[in-house]
Structure formats: structure tokens, C-alpha cells
Amino acid sequence: MAIETEAGTTQRPGGPDPVGTPGAGAWWARPALHTGVIGAIIGYAFGHWLGNYWAVPTANSPAAYQQIGTSDGNDFAIVLGYTFMLVGWLIGLGVFNDLVKLMLGKRLPQNGHEANGGVAKYFRFTLDHKVVGIQYLIGMIIYFCTAGLLAMGIRTELLSPVHHVFSSSVYVEIVGEHGTMMMMLMTSVILGPFGNYLIPLMIGSKRVAFPRIEALSFWLTPAAFLVLLSALPLGGFHFGWTGYPTLSVQDTSGADAYAFAFGLMGISMILASFNILVTVICYRAPGMRWGRLPMFVWGILGTGTMMALAAPILSGGMYMLLLDRTAQTAFFTDNLGGSTYLYEDLFWFFGHPEVYILALPGFAIVSELLPVFTRKPLFGYKVASAGMIGVTLLSFFVWQHHLFDSGIDPDMRPLYMLTTELISIPTGFIFLVGMGTLWKAKIRFTVPMLFCLAFYFNFLIGGISGVYLSDVPADTTEHGSFFVMAHFHYTIMGGLIFAFMGGCYYWLPKMMGISLNEKLGRVHFWLMFIAFNSTFLPLFAVGLAGQPRRVFEYARNLTTLNDWVSISSFFLGVSILIFIINFVWSTVVVRNRETGNPWKSRGLEWQVSSPPPADNFETVPVVLSGPYEYGVKDAPPVADLNPPVGVLAAGLSESETARAEA
Amino acid sequence: MAAETSAPATGAGEREPNHGMRIFIIWLVLALASDLLIWFVLGPHLPPGDLASAANGQQFDIKVMSAMAAPVMVFVLIQFIYSLIVWRHREGDEEDGPPIHGNTRVQVTWITLTTVIVLCLFGFGTYELVNGPGAGAGSGEGPSPIVNPPGAELTVAQQMAPYSASKPLVIQVIAQQWRFTYRYPQFGGFETTYLAVPQNQWVEFDVTSIDVIHDFWAYQLGVKADADPGVNNVAYTKPLQLGSITVRCDELCGLWHGAMYDYGSVMTQSAFQSWATASQAHFADVTKMLPPYATTYDPTEIKQLGTVLVKLGLTGAGGGYYPPNDPSQP
Amino acid sequence: MSLPVRVGTLLVAFLAVVGGVIFVVIHFLLAGPPVVDYAAGVAPGQPVSIMLQEDPQNTVSNHPDWVSYFIKDPKTGAWVHTTLFQVPAGSRVNVTILGYDGCTPLRNPFWGMVTGTIGGVEDVNGSPVSVLNSWASCSVGHTFSIPGIGLNVPVASPTTLSANKNVCGLSPCTSGPHTTVTFSFNAPKSDGDYFWQCRVPCGLGYLDGFGGPMQTIGFMTGQMEVVS
């Protein structure tokens, strides 16, 4: 393939963007965020009109969808509006440009050069995995903070058991929005930014397998986010993040936003994981054997597997819910041959793997960072990867522990008790690896390391409390109470989000070439760590004392504990605010350049400059040893970044070489 | 964590102390202390108390789990804190740590130990579920429970047989947005909003819903069972002491879920019987209007619907969500 | 981009975010129907008389087909589209409800029983009633239930077919077939918010008849705020 080098251009790993080259024509004429928004608005208007035109009962067809007339709500119009809004959004972003080209028989360039588009590239559908990674990072922080603000709302309401800030309706809306936003969007909080950005660098690849799918996976997330938020003007949804029917079928139009957004995010998860899995399997550099794969890659591999296999069930379940709400099918209505248990099974068949989708990336980050800051090899590399694989596999066999009290199959309960307790064994591997790695180490208390250590502390509490929940008798008291709530906040917030923060401090110098302020980072860490534990530790007691989840009225004798929790949670919010200030201050205002390898890491991603060159590596590296050989005498460098010509060819298959020679 | 605290640690040049033994001793002391604390001091006060057999069983389970978990937690914490203090990075030391890639003995021990603990917990949990004092641990077991107390009544005919103190008392819990009502089939099937149960007698809760999913949580009785439309979810408990009961809905059921709670009490046998007989008389008028006692109800099909209502186009108490030619219109 | 541009952009973005949050909080999260104050100027313990009406529709809202309660403002005498009202703590509350809506069967006929009122009865068009059978006859339009104080009053409906087919069509209703239901109850002595609801599945077009107006404050459910 001809590679023309032009002045001022850089090579992009995924090939030229389908939305045109910067500099070619006016900026507003090229597809980007603004055209996407225009497309979305046109699409929504069209879909809404279509829904009204088609489904509203008329004199000719009075019986069809008569509920639209009596309920003053046309869910058809809203769902079709969302559907066409999505299509318009994607058309506007230029997502379909390449598909149309392909359908017309045109070839897509595999390689190419493109001018560095400055900030503008972050607002476009782009094939550069590093740009997608940054897009994800910013997106995820926005989503997290929005949902976090809603959590502040929840705690404000719970300051008093009798006097209310919000109406009960708004309170349940806030609870549902907070839960859903966190649970659906935070699935990609690590796989999205760090996975997409770093996996190719970590496996020594210049590209990803499916850059268009990767970019699409990101551009679905703002759509899902905004659709979910659009529930507020529609009256909200009043059934929490689990969306159990028949309550969710009964609810007003905000429920459409919930089901559409959650289903859409399921598709985004499928796409993101599809690309990552194939990339890791097929695009590893020569010498990057499975035994040398960084732990982070192992973790993302497990996460991707769970996403790819569980998310389709979620999207299917949400689709059924939408059908029940619009086309009047009866999947979940028992009088008409449906069953609410069907939804509970479908939802939790996704929902439990999802919990590990949220935990595993945390394991991955701490296992990745620990060796760097202990200056020691990872203790028990095989145990760690086996732990991740074990969690991945077992996560599909535990879902009915959410339904211990539901009245399904009482004879299956011991089995699910067993599988649930078994999953603590591979989880324990991660702790073994952590303790072993700290043994006789030279521990450096950098900010990322502090977050890793806090991860172990929080996840220890989260994990152990999970064992209580697996035990049917103990679960009878704890199920559906604040105990469960505290438990999964310890594993997700205390695990995943702490790991995410650690990852931010650790990898931002790599991803943006900018290091975050360390002093602020320490303040952020200590405040977050103390406030987090002060918020959620009392909630175990609150739950055991009998406070159910999602209530706005609680027993008066629990006021003190709830107030303590609420005030702590405000401090937790302040700590996140400090992070945001640090992030914005460091990346926008001060810009403390960091180009090298500040952590002296052996990770392959750190062997190239920061931020990495457009094409990741000058040449495809040849991996020579594992990533954690700290302190090993005469350990070869992790990779040969400039291998002699011919090494690559030697690794190719016979026919390939023969063909290439011809 | 104790990262920033400076504790005396052995200098680099001195003889390497036996870290394992130190950690073991600290662990032994703390683990023993915490277990004793959990078992004897905290244990009797653990939720959900001991008002009823199921609650008692849950309290015991939580106690045992805590006693099992504490040593594990203490071990991990000590290991971490010890490492962070003793092996923290010293100023000026730029060397890497020792290249320990793993230790087969440690790994095998850890895996074996965690597996044994987990399997023990599984065995314990299953035993408690099947043979423990709670008969099904007080959780909802669906229409055909595997664990039943003696004399459990699962058919409508059995449940409607007159009350006898030697058989379980049957209480049907009907959940609706946003209130629980309780039906006593052994007392002519009267329905009330007050939950009264007798002391020292098995109580069988038949939990169902006539709209969305709710969850019947009688905290002090140790009973929790989802109320699903069209499903009879059975849970058992045996009140052991007199006292009051708080009932909360434990599954988000719409706007007023947070306010869906009520109170009840455990009474002596005689007090209960006189309460029940009095209630039966008090509610006699409304009892006649209720549908015949059944394990589940379908208000979308009302057999005795009045002629005016039928002429108005109504077939039952539904919302008319589904089109009129569907078999049912919930 | 130069530093001033970056900082300027940052400030604009910051203000936009803060503005957006404030807008959402005020416009969506704190908004709600007005509260009709029956407690103003009434000494605690003194009786108050409140008046409500239930309509088969709500033509003053953007949900014209939703059934709805209206509350009469004691000062102006106007019917207010809300379901929130305040009463003084510990006072006797005399309630008059005008039932303009037709009949519907209760999902649970148990709620046809009057509970929690003084004397355990309600007066339907002047005659005391303690039980209404909504399944056997066309007798119940809606209910007025405050579970927190054990109050449940089925509001009788016009019982004839012709009356049910000629319900009033413009809210708040001023004419048309209706019943007048009166009863009294004692407000709690301690202050707090007590929710009230209707138990008739009158959210037509929603599953179980319990969506839409049944779960929207300002239509068929609301709060009694007890103030001292």
C-alpha cells in the first residue's frame, strides 16, 4: 500500500476517519458532535410523529392501542422517537459513511495519514483508539459525576425520616436515575478509557481489530446517557435500576427512557467488548505470549468475555420490556401467560455477571499497579490470571442468589449458595497475589498506590459481606436492605471507582502527557478514603437494623446513623470535587508535562513516549520478557522496540511469507 | 491505612526477623479476641433478634459467619498493615525488591484453606436452611416449599380447616399498592390490616400480590418473602416471645413504597384467639364481600360482578391496558 | 489554545454545568403542585372542614383523560388542582368529598369498608354507611385512604347506569350526577407528612389500573401535612 508522507500529518492507527480529513472544507460541514445533535433532533421529531401517526387510535381502528387514548401517554411515539433519534445521531456523526461506501463496493483505506486535528478530533467519530480512549475517559467522568450528584440528592432526602425535601415521586426518580446511570454506564468506566487506550499499547499493537466498532461503542454512550436523563422531563421512572415488571410496565413514559437507554448501553458493551477481545486475541506483538500478558489485559479479557455473553441478555430483556409497554405483548403479565420471574431471571442473568464486569477491571488495575510500586514481580502470576478466569466463568452461575426470597425453585437454593460462595475462592486469589507482592517489597506510597491499597481494604469488606449474602438464612434478613446497598457500594465504589482513580493518577501522564497534581491527589485520596468508609460502613448496621432500600421514610431511631451517613457522603462528594478540580486544573490550566516513564514501570505502554506516537510504536515491538520482572537480575528488557528486520516475517505463517514474497 | 505512621522497623543490615511468626502471633491474638467478642459480647445482640425461630436462626447464621470471617479479615489486614510498615520504601533506596515470583507452598495452602472455609460455610448454610430451627430460614419458598414444619397446610382445603393450636396458623399476606392486608382462612377468612400472631405456634405465611411485586418483610419474625402477582410464596416462622413486629415492603413497588409499612404483635395463645374471634365478628360484613379464599387472586376476572358494572363495559378490576379481545385485561 | 482561551472556555463550561444543575433541580426535582393550607389561622386542636372533589377527568392539566382529585381553597373558595393539604395537629378534620366520577370495582373489595373515621361510618348523601360492595353493585367511585392513620373511606359513586354514562365533562366539576360523602377523623397529634391514596384501579390504560394518575401527586394521591 502506498504510504505518502505529508508534512504536518501523522499516521492514524485505524486509518483515515470516515468523517473526512480536517482542513478539508469548513469545520461545520464535516460530521461531528453538532451534526450528530442535529441528526438526533430531526430523528426524534420524525419518530415521534410516526408514533403518533401510526399508533394513536382513530375512527378506523379504535381498538388497536386503545390504551394510548385512555392513558394520555403514547409510548410508541417516545420509543420510535428514541429509535430514530439514535439513527439520526449516528448518521449525523458519520457512523454509516463507511458502511455505505462498502455497500457501494468501494474499498476502505487500511492505512493512512491524517493531520492532527487538535481538540476537534475528540468531538468526532474517529478510528484512533487513543482518541476513543480519551473520549471515554471524559465521558465516564461526566456520567459518574452526574450520577454522583443524584446520590447527594438521595442522602439529602434521607437526612430526616419524616420531613421531606423531595416528593416521594421525585425521590424514587432520583434513586432510579442514580442506580441505573451508575450500573449501566460505569460498566465501561475502565474498559472504555483504559481498555481502549492502553490495551493495544500493552500488547504491542499499532491498531485495534475493529476501530469503527470501537468508536461506535463510545458514541452510543452519550446517547444512552441523555436518553436516560430524558426520563426526568417525562416524569421519571419509579422502579430503581432493576426495573422489575409489572411495576415497570405500569409506569409512565419515563420507563421507556430507562429501558431504551439500558438496552442501548447493552449494545455498546457488546461492541466494546467484541473489539477488545478480538484485538487481544489476534493483535498481540510477537513474543507477547499468554504467559506474558499484563494482568490488566487479563482482567479486561475476562470483563470483555462477560460483557459479550451477558449484555445480549440484557438488551433482549429491555427489548421485551419495551414490547410489553408498547406493542402490548405479555412477557411479564401473569394473567396473559407471562411471568415476572422471566424478567427477574433474564435481568439477573445479565445482572450478576455485570457485578463482576464492575469488579474485575478493579482487580486488573491493582494487580497491574502493585508490582510497579512494590518494585517486585507480581506474586503468583498464574494464580492471578486463574483468579480472573475463575471469576469470569463462575459469574454466570450465581444469578439466582438475587432471588432467594422470590419463591422460585426453593430446591435450587443450596446450589446457588454453593456457586456464590465458590466465587470467593478466585476472588481470594487476588488478595493472595496482593499480600504476596507486598511481602518484603519496597513499597512506594504514591497516589496511585494509595488507591490500590484502599481498593484491597474496601474490597475486603465488600467481599466478606458478600459471603453473608450468599448464605440463605443470613440473606433473609439482609436481602433488599441497606446491608446489600453497603455491600455493593463497597465492591463497586470502594473497588472499581478507587481502582479507576488509581488508574487515572497512574496513566494520565501516559494518556495525556500531563501529570496530575500530587498534593491535591493526596488530599483527594485521604478525604475520599475516610469519607467513603464513614459513609458506607454505618449502612451495614442500618440495613441489619431493618431499613429497606429505596425508602424515603425510615424508623426514627435510625436518624442519627442516617444523618452521619448523609454528612459523610457530602464529604465524599467534596473529595470527588477535588479530583475534578485537580483533573481540570492539571489538564487545562497548568499542564505539567510528563513525557517519560515517571513510575519507572516495565509496562510495555511506558516504553514509548508519553503521549504515545500516533502509530503507538515506531515499529512493531518484539516482546522479550514478562512485564513484572522487577528486581530480577539480568532480566531482559520488556521488549525490543526496534527489532531487526525479519523477526516479524519469521513469525508469519508459511503461506503468508510465500505470498508476501511473490 | 497505617501507611503514613512510622513504626520501628528492623534496619536493613540486621538479621532478618521471622516475619511469618510475628504476623502469626499478632493474628492469633487479634483473631481470638475478635472471635470471642463476636461470639459472647456482640452475638446475643445481633439482628434480627430472637423473637421468632426464623429470626433466631438468622441471628445464629450471622454470628457464625462473623466468627468465620473475622479471622480471615484480621489476617488480611494484619498482613497488609505489617507489610506497609515494615517494607515501606526508605529514602535513598533505589533498588528493586527481591524477585519473588511466587511460592507454591503458600499458594496451595491459601487455595486449600479458602476452599475448605467456603465448603464449610456451604455445608453449614445448607444445614441451617434444611434442618435449622427456622424451617426454610423464614424466606419465601414458593408454592411448594421443600422445608416444612410439621402439619404444614398447602392446599386451600387444608388451610381453611378450622383453627387448632396444634397446627400451624395460616396467614395469607395480600400485597397491594401500597398496603399489606392479612387474611386468616382458619377464622372464616376475614381480612384485616393488623398482623397478629400467637406465641409458640408455627405460623405459615402465604404471600401473594394483586398488582406488582412487593416483598413482605416481618423483621422481628425473620420472615422475608416476595409477593408476586399470581404466585403463592410460602414462608414459616415460629414466634417464641411476646413483642411487637414491624412489617416493611422490601421490594420497590412504586410511588409510596417508602411508606408501605405497618405493625403487628406476637400475642399469647389465648389473647390471639380472642383477638381473632373478635376480628372475625368485626369484619363479618366485609368478609362476605371478599372473593372466596384462594392461594392467589385475579381481580381482572370477577365472577360476581354487578350488572351495572358489566353494562358499563367492565369485566374486572383492571386498568384496561390490554385490548378488549385479549383473554384478560389487567 | 492559549491559556486565557482555555481558562475562559473552562469558566463558560463551569457556569453552563452549574446553570444546568440548578435548572434541573428547580424545574424537575423541586417542582410540585401547590399545598392548600387549612391550618392557617386555626388554633391547634380546633376542628377544620376540608372539601375535595373527584373528577372523571382533569381538563385543566396536560393529562385531560386522567381522573383527579381537586381541593377547595378555604380562603378563595376556588378548586385547586392539587392533592396536598395542611391540617393542624390534633384537630378534628371534617371532610366533604363530592364524587363526580362513575363506579369501578376495587381490586381488593376489603377496601369497601369504612375504617378510621369517627364512629366508623361515612355519610353518603346524608345517610350513614359502613360498608360498600364495589363488586356486586355500582357503588364505589374512588377511595380516600390515609394508611398512616388507618383511615379508609370508599367514596360512593352515582349508582345508575345513566348517571355513570353522563358524568361531568369539564373539571373542576360544578354540575352533573354526583354523591356527597362526609366523614370526620382526628388528625395525628405529632406533625409529619401522611400520604393518602385512592385504592380503586382508576388509572385507565395502565397495567392493573394503578399507573398514571394513581402514582402522580396532584391527581389521585397526595399528602396530608400535619403541622403544629
Place this chain on the structure above:
Amino acid sequence: MAEMTSATPSGLSREQEEEAFYHEAALNAAWTGSRLMIGIVTSGLGGFVFAFFYLRSVNSHGNWYPSSLTPPNKIEGLLIMALTVASAIIQSVGLTQIKAGRKQPWFAAAVAALLLGLVAAALQIWQLTILPFQPGQAGFASVFVGAMPVFALLVLGCMVWLEILVARSRNIPDISFVEQPPTFDEAADVQRFQANLSAFTLFYNFTAVAALVLWLLFYVVH
């Protein structure tokens, strides 16, 4: 990178070498991706199959398949399934031809398969508009109304893919399938096309199996 294009023992420059490396990775990605896609779609359709058997076994209120339910037209169902399966078989036979170096027979088969597939999807969508039952009339009706649009969408997606392959094949000379094309680019192009075609065939045959399974469920087992 021009300075690195020195000759090597294998005769490849660094540039060519990397090109070949990522070319091979792309071929593997097509192979891996198609298998992963099958896993994902199996999981997605599995949700419906689960719903089918779950509701069937629960038979809530006797309304899984009440006697009052008029089943969907058997001939339509058979036709949709048969068209999909026939389309997949024809395309697979075509694949053996192109593997043997004969592009034109494959091209004809692919166009035929494309038409058959489109007809099948169109029929399926049309059938959904004239169903003899209400979507909420029974559990069976619900699952049918839910699963069939997904199936039609799946077939349509396959047809888009097949259309891309058909369009793309027109730019590849017939002779390239018989002997090695002269340039690296052309050779890579043909190989990518073949890898893509193999991946498609596998996935489309899986879709045909899914069609068969759905047909068995909805028209035979119910």
C-alpha cells in the same frame, strides 16, 4: 519510516513485513470475530429461547397456548425458514466454487442467496403485520412477536454483509481466485475478501440454523 526499508533474509522490507503481520492479524480477526459474533448472537437469541421454554413450562393461568389462540400461518413459517435455509445452502455451495477458483458461479449463487434472504426477511416482516392473534393474547404470542423481528433483523444484517461481499467481489478480477495476483496489495485484497467471505458463511449458516430452531419452536413444538 523510509529508512527502515532495508532488505532482509526473507526478502521483505520492514514496511512489507509489518503490512504482512497486520494483514495476517486481520485475517485471524475475521475468523475470531465471526466465532465471537456467533457466541453473542446465541446469547441474545438464547434469551428468547429461554423465555419460550420458561413461559411454556410455567403456563401461567393456562395462557401459554390457549385453545382460543389461532397459530401463525404454518405455510408462511415454513416458507420463511425454508427460504433462509435455502439461501444459506446456496451461498455455501457457492463458497466451494470460489474456493476452487471459480468466482462467477459463487457470484451467481451469492446474488441468488441475497435475493432469497431478502425475501425471507420481507416475508417475516409482512407476516408480523397480519398475525391472527394479539401480541398479548398468550405467552406464546408474546414470545413470537418478540423473537421474530429480531430474527428478521438478523437476516437483514446478514444480507447487508452479503451485499458488501457481492459489491466488493466485482472489483476483484476472476483470475485472482485462480492464481496469486501480481502485487502485494491485490493479493492482500483477495485474501481479506476470502477471510471475510468465510466468516460470513459461517455466521450465515449459523443464522440458518437459528431459523430452523425458531421454526421448530414456534411451528412444531409450541
